[in-house]
Amino acid sequence: MLKKEINYRNPLVSLGYETEDILPDGGFGAVMAYAGVGKTALLVQMALNTMIREKNILHISLHDAVGKVDVWYHELFQNIAHTFSDGEVKEYWDKIQPYRFIMIFKVENFSVPKLEERLTELMEQNIFKPHTMIIDGFKFDEIGRKPLAHLKELAAKHAIRIWFTVHAHRHEERATNELPVWFLHVADLFEVIVELAAESKEVFIKAIKGKTADSSQKTLLLDPATMLVKNSK
Amino acid sequence: MKSDDTKVRNIGISAHIDSGKTTLTERILYYTKRIHAIHDVKGKDGVGATMDSMDLEKERGITIASAATYCEWKGYEVNIIDTPGHVDFTIEVERSLRVLDGAILVLCAVGGVQSQSITVDQQMKRYKVPCIAFINKCDRSGANPFRVIDQLKSKLGHNAVAMQVPIGLETEAEGVVDLVSMKAFYFDGESGENIRVEEIPQNLLAEAKSKREELVEAASLFSDELTEAILEERQVSEEMLYDALRKGTLKREITPVFMGSAYKNKGVQPMLDGVTYLLPCPSEVENVALDMDKNEEMVFLSNDSEKPIVALAFKLEDGQYGQLTYIRVYQGTVEKGSTIVNVRTGKKVKVGRVVRMHADQMEDVEQLPAGYIGALFGIECSSGDTFVSPGINLTMTSMYVPKPVISLAIVPKDNKAQMAMAKALNRFSKEDPTFKTYVDHETNETIIEGMGELHLDIYVERMKREYNAEVSTGNPRVAYRETITQRADFNYTHKKQTGGSGQFGRIAGYLEPVSDAEFVFENEIHGGSIPTQYIPACEKGFKQSMAKGPKLEFPITGVKVVINDGASHAVDSSDMAFQAAARGAFREAYLRAKPVIHEPIMKVVVETPPEFQGAVMGLLNQRRGMIIGSQDEGVMCVIESQVPLAEMFGFSTVLRSSTQGKAQFTMEFALYRQVPQSIAEKIALEVAQNKKSAA
Numbered sequence A: 001m002l003k004k005e006i007n008y009r010n011p012l013v014s015l016g017y018e019t020e021d022i023l024p025d026g027g028f029g030a031v032m033a034y035a036g037v038g039k040t041a042l043l044v045q046m047a048l049n050t051m052i053r054e055k056n057i058l059h060i061s062l063h064d065a066v067g068k069v070d071v072w073y074h075e076l077f078q079n080i081a082h083t084f085s086d087g088e089v090k091e092y093w094d095k096i097q098p099y100r101f102i103m104i105f106k107v108e109n110f111s112v113p114k115l116e117e118r119l120t121e122l123m124e125q126n127i128f129k130p131h132t133m134i135i136d137g138f139k140f141d142e143i144g145r146k147p148l149a150h151l152k153e154l155a156a157k158h159a160i161r162i163w164f165t166v167h168a169h170r171h172e173e174r175a176t177n178e179l180p181v182w183f184l185h186v187a188d189l190f191e192v193i194v195e196l197a198a199e200s201k202e203v204f205i206k207a208i209k210g211k212t213a214d215s216s217q218k219t220l221l222l223d224p225a226t227m228l229v230k231n232s233k
Numbered sequence B: 001m002k003s004d005d006t007k008v009r010n011i012g013i014s015a016h017i018d019s020g021k022t023t024l025t026e027r028i029l030y031y032t033k034r035i036h037a038i039h040d041v042k043g044k045d046g047v048g049a050t051m052d053s054m055d056l057e058k059e060r061g062i063t064i065a066s067a068a069t070y071c072e073w074k075g076y077e078v079n080i081i082d083t084p085g086h087v088d089f090t091i092e093v094e095r096s097l098r099v100l101d102g103a104i105l106v107l108c109a110v111g112g113v114q115s116q117s118i119t120v121d122q123q124m125k126r127y128k129v130p131c132i133a134f135i136n137k138c139d140r141s142g143a144n145p146f147r148v149i150d151q152l153k154s155k156l157g158h159n160a161v162a163m164q165v166p167i168g169l170e171t172e173a174e175g176v177v178d179l180v181s182m183k184a185f186y187f188d189g190e191s192g193e194n195i196r197v198e199e200i201p202q203n204l205l206a207e208a209k210s211k212r213e214e215l216v217e218a219a220s221l222f223s224d225e226l227t228e229a230i231l232e233e234r235q236v237s238e239e240m241l242y243d244a245l246r247k248g249t250l251k252r253e254i255t256p257v258f259m260g261s262a263y264k265n266k267g268v269q270p271m272l273d274g275v276t277y278l279l280p281c282p283s284e285v286e287n288v289a290l291d292m293d294k295n296e297e298m299v300f301l302s303n304d305s306e307k308p309i310v311a312l313a314f315k316l317e318d319g320q321y322g323q324l325t326y327i328r329v330y331q332g333t334v335e336k337g338s339t340i341v342n343v344r345t346g347k348k349v350k351v352g353r354v355v356r357m358h359a360d361q362m363e364d365v366e367q368l369p370a371g372y373i374g375a376l377f378g379i380e381c382s383s384g385d386t387f388v389s390p391g392i393n394l395t396m397t398s399m400y401v402p403k404p405v406i407s408l409a410i411v412p413k414d415n416k417a418q419m420a421m422a423k424a425l426n427r428f429s430k431e432d433p434t435f436k437t438y439v440d441h442e443t444n445e446t447i448i449e450g451m452g453e454l455h456l457d458i459y460v461e462r463m464k465r466e467y468n469a470e471v472s473t474g475n476p477r478v479a480y481r482e483t484i485t486q487r488a489d490f491n492y493t494h495k496k497q498t499g500g501s502g503q504f505g506r507i508a509g510y511l512e513p514v515s516d517a518e519f520v521f522e523n524e525i526h527g528g529s530i531p532t533q534y535i536p537a538c539e540k541g542f543k544q545s546m547a548k549g550p551k552l553e554f555p556i557t558g559v560k561v562v563i564n565d566g567a568s569h570a571v572d573s574s575d576m577a578f579q580a581a582a583r584g585a586f587r588e589a590y591l592r593a594k595p596v597i598h599e600p601i602m603k604v605v606v607e608t609p610p611e612f613q614g615a616v617m618g619l620l621n622q623r624r625g626m627i628i629g630s631q632d633e634g635v636m637c638v639i640e641s642q643v644p645l646a647e648m649f650g651f652s653t654v655l656r657s658s659t660q661g662k663a664q665f666t667m668e669f670a671l672y673r674q675v676p677q678s679i680a681e682k683i684a685l686e687v688a689q690n691k692k693s694a695a
Helices: A011-015 A039-052 A066-080 A086-099 A112-124 A145-158 A181-187 B021-031 B055-060 B087-099 B115-126 B145-156 B202-220 B224-231 B238-250 B268-278 B415-431 B453-467 B532-546 B575-593 B610-622 B651-658 B677-694
Strands: A028-033 A057-061 A100-104 A132-136 A161-167 A192-199 A202-209 A220-222 A229-232 B008-015 B067-073 B076-082 B102-108 B131-136 B160-162 B164-167 B175-178 B183-188 B194-198 B255-259 B287-291 B297-301 B310-319 B322-331 B339-342 B348-350 B354-358 B361-365 B373-377 B386-388 B394-396 B406-412 B436-440 B445-450 B471-473 B481-484 B488-496 B503-513 B519-523 B559-567 B595-608 B626-632 B637-644 B664-674
Touching (some): A011 A202, A011 A220, A028 A039, A039 A066, A039 A161, A057 A066, A145 A161, B008 B115, B008 B268, B021 B067, B021 B076, B021 B268, B067 B354, B067 B373, B076 B268, B087 B310, B115 B145, B131 B145, B145 B255, B164 B255, B322 B354, B406 B453, B415 B453, B445 B453, B519 B532, B532 B575, B559 B575, B651 B664
Parallel strands (some): A028 A192, B131 B255, B160 B255, B519 B559
Antiparallel strands (some): A220 A229, B175 B183, B339 B386, B354 B361, B436 B445, B503 B559, B595 B664
16 A cells, blocks of 8 residues: 655646646647657656546557557656655556556558547547547648647547647758747647757757746756756756 | 587577467478478378477467477588467476577568567567577568568567568569578479579569668678778678678677568578578577575586586476486586486486487487487476586576466366376476466365466366376466555464463564565564564464465465564463464454455457457456557557456457457466455455355
8 A cells, every 4th residue: 555645746837837737628739859859758757647647648659669658657657756665666556557548550550530430439438538648759741730630629529638749850940939830830729839959968848839927937957867857947 | 419519509489379480390390301291280181290299289280388309401400499379388488498599580471570479579588599580471461571570670679680582472472582692592392492593583683782781781780890891892791791690699689580481481491591690509608507505606607518517407298208308408418328416306317318309209319418409218307407417516597487377176087087187287287387286175176277278278188188187177266365455553462371381472563565575574572572582483473374364365465564572471482382373463463454355467468450449449448457558550450458367268259259250369467456346345255155165
């Protein structure tokens, strides 16, 4: 029996957002960064926060296998729960694991109708109803606006929040709002966009869209060793 | 018999069930001239594949026991262990991998990396077995070897590189292009025994060149000579390329991939070349033993035939001439007539017949030098025992043996069957460390325990066939466990001081749950309220209580016992009295510590066509399963879940009927987890009923 609870907040709350969910029902959020900076790590932390709050998270990956995604969760959970004994971590993990469902698609096989079909199967049979969804590896530069708009309708219909990873490239053109030009055609669908940036040996998180009055002043720092939020500046 | 160990290869063939590994072995034996005709698994000729020596295996078309055999290929002596593919028999796979130096990972060109391939791969990692891959069934509709190579990279994390490009696929599979020699190989003759080497067909030249570039680039990481040759744009010789690939393979940093169709006799011989060129010889593998005289200090074995013997008995078989013990010699030479010592028992034994095995036929040899696999006759031992020369006391590192998760009561039909059953059980538990048997003294039933329903099922059938032991079986029982969930204090006095010698002991303290150990005992007594000499007796008493919970009678785990006070009597206290006091104290506190039941949870992986995905998830969900994830692979979809073992009985039948027989699943033990309250009540009721009927 666990004697203490894990008190772990959504890392983005420190940017000044009011609720742990950050996004409203049916809302879209994006974590943008160059390859290897820590997009998945940040989203998995947000997913763990959701699971600890006993809310369901559907993690969709378009490039990793189930085992690899699971390893992300285990490693970050170990870091979050580092003050717990191994046995307690295992027990706590057993408690929160049912709140997560991993779905893997090959990027070329992924489509919104297919996702809708899978989601309907899960919900109709009462197997899993997600509170938040993560889509890792979505190709915004290859896909048009229509599928994303369809997904937004789906999210609104089922009151699901969806977080995406957005893979930015170093030598691409940026608009005045700091977003890559190729992302502009869908940017209005997103309520929140944050960017991870590596500068020298540090990783910063800053809000680009959906800033709160407070957040404009803040930047979060990630510890590159654990990928957990270190402090805010 | 060769004595040059650089020309010896000890290899295993591991794969997912139905990937065609038995067929592949059959072809290897044919091309190496160990057999003179090919018989297919479930073949129409009724002979069955040569490696499936047990009748049962022939009938089911699966391989249960690892049959060991050897063959010669181009001057190399290749010892092969054909390993079973079903998870229930993984102890066989594990044991085989323990004694092997290299392996062929067989994959299906259609199914790709399947769940069992992942398990087998993990086992290979655990024993650091270098491997090459063979993508089989390239003649099947939907075959795509390069997709399988991608899966080897993404799912298993292998640095997989194609050694070949197929010449045609599915019904048009004709042969392979070898990317090292850049030649096309065709397999002519009735059984593909004649290899015709030609120039690469024009339509494949561009693809072959690009794939060779990938191969050379991957290999260059392991050889400076090769890197220099590339930079200086010199010709890359076959030898240079093989040397680099070999270095990478031995470090397990590269996996060369061969392809073909064993059934259609295509691509097997180049793969055999790959075995000899790329997999290690015995002296290239580091083997470690433990020195029992030096507190189990690690000792590196030298693979020197002149040194004292160290050999491992890795498999036992009961044949028509008595017990056959398969051994792998790690050091020294096991000779006919020599004396060896079983390290576990300390008994000296004289080596009688020494044989080399070929499925169920054998060949007598004079000796087995270091690095060789063979079998001994008339040696009494258990699987996993180490044999050494007299005077040394080394043991091979113990093998990881999982605990059984399922049990079954068996009742012999008559007296004759009882005798045969006892003989069979004795043999099976010696052969297979995951198979256990005992007599339940309360019900007087013989219980067998194992790793799954099929595992026990096979042994019950073997009992009938091989030992003529007709037995009836009860319902399978799950190995539940109990644990406590909160702290509870105890203060118990065991007192028996009326007449005769008395007994007195008082113990006080508390029980509390502990999540990372089975049993912890802590003595916090200061001032000698319980004399020091009785503390071990207290611990023993508590430990005895852990064997069976007071209410449901399942073994108890995860309990910490702390004693902090007590009392003794100068005359009446004894070890016995304190043991009894500890048992009483445990009983007193246990129920107040809110015990719960834990049940074994299995990792169940189902592979199904996507149209049945919803139905399969529904089935798993109905069985209290937790779905970890689903992986959409186009033609197939893989669903990974955790399901209580108690809910898995009869799952294969239900799965078949719900998916038109198109889905398959594998299952292995994952962890123990608390049973929900409603189920716990049901279990308690069942236990009570069983007790009543036993009484």
